[in-house]
Amino acid sequence: MNRRLISFCSSCLLAASLVIALVFPLNHARAFPLSEEEQEILEKSLSIVEIDREIARVEMKQQDTERSMLNLSKELAGKEEKLLIAQERAGARLRAYYMGEREDLLAALLSVNSWKDFFTVLDYYQLIMERDRDVLTGYRNELAKLNKSRKQLAAMADELAQMKDDLMMQRERVIELQRSVDGKLGASADPEHLRAMIEELTAYWENVGLHEVRRYFKALASAMMDFQDFLKDHQDSLVSENGGYVLVIREEDLNAFLRGKNDLLSNMAFLFEEDKIVATGSREGLNLRVEGHYTVEDVPQNAIVFHVDRLVFNGLELPDTTRLELEKDFDLGFYPQKIVPFVKAVEADIQKGTLTVKLKLSL
Structure with a gap:
């Protein structure tokens, strides 16, 4: 029973030590001023952590953008298909104007023998004209949506290219910083102490x-x-x-x-x-x-x-x-x-x- 109690107390002390290390990090470093070497290494180590976090954030945003581009490309293909249909309909209506079908209808309107027939044909004529306007308006709307989607896709492509450039730059920064930190650690009289400080600082910063x-x-x-x-x-x-x-x-x-x-x-x-x-x-x-x-x-x-x-x-x-x-x-x-x-x-x-x-x- 005593052994269990001792083991339990040891576990509590270990947990408490970890909490103290997180809440009050680098006690020794703050009790005694950091040397110029320690200051530089810790700053660069913290920068590595933060730039790595930025890289992860940009990579996630890049994946989201790529998914959005894929969805928009599919949507764009559907709009282009709809636009072709609207274009064909609008073209058929316009050809009708030039091939005389509207003139035939107008001639029929002028050749009726009663006011009742006149207004019946007139109503029919107006319905056709309204339908023509609807087809042309639909075509213009689909064309506007298509152009908007194309601009969105182009903007996303530019954004994605910029993100890729940013990622390359940030990765190069991390490599350079890590190389510098490794060099400082290698030349240090007490590299293990510095590594412990880096781990302690990183844990405190992230938590x-x-x-x-x-x-x-x-x-x-x-x-x-x-x-x-x-x-x-x-x-x-x-x-x-x-x-x-x-x-x-x-x-x-x-x-x-x-x-x-x-x-x-x-x-x-x-x-x-x-x-x-x-x-x-x-x-x-x-x-x-x-x-x-x-x-x-x-x-x-x-x-x-x-x-x-x-x-x-x-x-x-x-x-x-x-x-x-x-x-x-x-x-x-x-x-x-x-x-x-x-x-x-x-x-x-x-x-x-x-x-x-x-x-x-x-x-």
Whole structure:
């Protein structure tokens, strides 16, 4: 019985150790600053993990696109067959005009001996004319659908070609990064220690880190969807100027607004620096730093769009694939026309402590 108890306790300790390793990774690395070599190897290892994940995502999208292209090609073949039938019908109707059948019908209309026969033939004539118009309209509609499908297929083919190019580029990046990491490990005085750090970091990132980073971005995106509420609390931020408006957002006001929207953001701080925004946060062994800037864009609608320029997780910089994925998945911008319907943004300027957005009337 004692042996079973000892075995059970050992299993519990092992499970607890694994949980601690996941939740509080790289304790030794954080207790003592990482060397330049360790920093470089861990960053490259994390980049390999993330680029591999991007490759898997693109491969899945590529497979979906190929399936869609196959289905669209089948649909296109069916439309082409229908179009040939419509074309033949329309051609037969048009030939009838030139071969005199309509003239014969018109002659019959003029040769009747009573008003009753006249209107009977006239009704018949109008039914034929309407049928002709229906056939021609159907032909034009089928032709428009066919051309639309052809354009969709061409766009999908271009997208697929671009995805294949992206995959080749990303795979080359992974090979180069892996070669560099292997070289560093081979030259290291303690390669096993570095491998253990890489495995620990990878496990933490895949099980906890990525999920938490996405949680932060989701919370930010949700808060920015309600940005019009910001003006309700800070009406003095919007002032008229030179036939337009100027929106001045102070960093302390933005922090208060975002923290009030989501408790997860209560441990984040947003700083307006020269030409960039810096957001930093720390929670339960996770440290996050996001740097970015705003641009004014008019497509698909006028917006102040946030771009992620730098993303640092626990002191390690994540690759561009992760930044672009988060930027695409989570909209951290805001839309002036949701605040004031008849204006559009023309400029966004970040200075120390403030973000200034210039708006002009758009009637």
